[in-house]
Amino acid sequence: MMDVVYFAWVRERIGLPREKVESTAATVSELVAELSVREERYAAAFADLSALRVALDQELSDFDASLEGVREVAFFPPMTGG
Amino acid sequence: MMDVVYFAWVRERIGLPREKVESTAATVSELVAELSVREERYAAAFADLSALRVALDQELSDFDASLEGVREVAFFPPMTGG
């Protein structure tokens, strides 16, 4: 069981900011694949991974990274601060 | 007749900040030569022209420049503002 959080248009497209997800995915990519087959809104949000960024336990990471021991996965578009 | 002004260690070495000079020098270099033969303190101040800068009528210039029509010649070391 892990927390999955969404920001900006990823949050809007999926329609919620945070959810608990039961998953056996070993990597971020596998988690994305699991979510994408759930419902069309997930598939839409994850359609183009090059337009997405991921953070694991609040550190920037990448889609190949392992989820072992991870408690919080965040998906969001490239940042636009400053 | 023109005003010749000095700043920083050039002023200290020559011993005055400003003087009127009667000269027929055509260029800055000729004026420097005229002043240098006047007295030792001028020769000392003008010994190394690479360590000096010149402004004509308050615009940076160089030692080859003509003095025609110039009313104020300034000699000083490289600037150290900021």
Added chain:
Amino acid sequence: MHVKVQEERFEFGREAEAFAAGCAGAGAVVTFTGVVRDADAGGLVAMEIEHYPGMTQKALEKITADAMARWSLADALVIHRHGRLEPGEQIMMVATAARHRVAAFEAAEFLMDYLKSRAPFWKKEILENGSASWVEAKEIDEEALTRW
């Protein structure tokens, strides 16, 4: 080192003065302030800045500590706001203090380049006609990071 993530406005002048006063031995102080502009076309009514609360403070502290170490700064400051801002309001500021001007300038530019592309903030523009759109990350902002 000072890192503040906040919704409230900050007073740029007061922050800049206090920062400079706190590191008087430094010689060179650089500040940068970002202000909400009108949109290039079609009047901007507001900018909404979303952030990732759990991550933002940590990410900014990491970037700031990196700058402190790399340029041997006397001090560094980052303030970044979130929430709804109107045109003319200050979004964020950075300040750096170093012995020499080149280090202070470089560190401030480094902080800005990293804030733009690596700190978890997302901007949404609300226009007069009611439409809203997420600001897209710019290629040149990503490329700016290759300088460091």
Added chain:
Amino acid sequence: MHVKVQEERFEFGREAEAFAAGCAGAGAVVTFTGVVRDADAGGLVAMEIEHYPGMTQKALEKITADAMARWSLADALVIHRHGRLEPGEQIMMVATAARHRVAAFEAAEFLMDYLKSRAPFWKKEILENGSASWVEAKEIDEEALTRW
């Protein structure tokens, strides 16, 4: 465009705030402030700054106007003091406002590089032991100009 040559102190924070408030549409504001440091060795008691009254204002205005044009600045400010300053006192500041951060940073660095080597100011350091010496121009400050 604002250019001030003065003996009195200035309030960095107040000047920075007023400058930023005066060009709220600009997006990016950069400031630089130079502070009198202790000398690297042998305590500095004071810094005396001599200038060329007839030329200083004109030279600063020319440099500032060049920066305004080259980076399409919304505004620019230069304040430079002369006379006797003690460690911790602010010597000078520049501020630039532009649509984007790169222009604001570059213009501020350009102003600093030109002020250092082309504005008619000369610094003399007065040390605790009573000795006084003119600060020598640095090769790297002259080289910095080749960037522009």
